[in-house]
Amino acid sequence: MYRRILVPMEREGSKEAHLWHATQLASELRAELHLLHVIPVVSSDEYFFQQIQVEAGSRGARRKAEAEDYFRRLEEQMRQRGIAIHTEIVFSTRPEDEAILEYAAQSACDLIVLPNLRRSLLSRWIQGNIPARVQRRSSIPVLFVSEEVEQ
Numbered sequence: 001m002y003r004r005i006l007v008p009m010e011r012e013g014s015k016e017a018h019l020w021h022a023t024q025l026a027s028e029l030r031a032e033l034h035l036l037h038v039i040p041v042v043s044s045d046e047y048f049f050q051q052i053q054v055e056a057g058s059r060g061a062r063r064k065a066e067a068e069d070y071f072r073r074l075e076e077q078m079r080q081r082g083i084a085i086h087t088e089i090v091f092s093t094r095p096e097d098e099a100i101l102e103y104a105a106q107s108a109c110d111l112i113v114l115p116n117l118r119r120s121l122l123s124r125w126i127q128g129n130i131p132a133r134v135q136r137r138s139s140i141p142v143l144f145v146s147e148e149v150e151q
Helices: 017-029 047-052 059-080 096-106 121-127 130-137
Strands: 004-008 032-040 085-092 111-116 142-146
Touching (some): 004 096, 096 130, 111 130
Parallel strands (some): 004 111, 111 142
16 A cells, blocks of 8 residues: 655654654555655855855754754664664755655655644744645645644
8 A cells, every 4th residue: 555654754852643653554564664854944046155054063954963863763763663764854945845745756655644733823824834735735645643642
């Protein structure tokens, strides 16, 4: 049924019910689990401005290092459970939903698992609703998991 399951991840410490659910699904289906962390950067035609966003000591570099540490721990846990796992950290000048869908297409993922975020209308308007945009634009199935699901 599903062979490659994509799970876009936030930083460590955020709720992970959708990851837990995707892990169970991958284990039962013997599917590959693809964990993706998108780090947005500001688009610029100036090379210098692009570089300062990702060079050592920058906010982007710190976010990447944190994600790498987090993914290393998750990889170890998944491999101990016998789950094939791939991790990717992407710097993107495009909106996060577009970066997620591009990765899904390039990696031939056939399911995207996202958290069903409970946020106010004002919060969605200010911060955007990436999972909803992914759902609207995706050509592959999207599974939403409530973050209140018992693990």
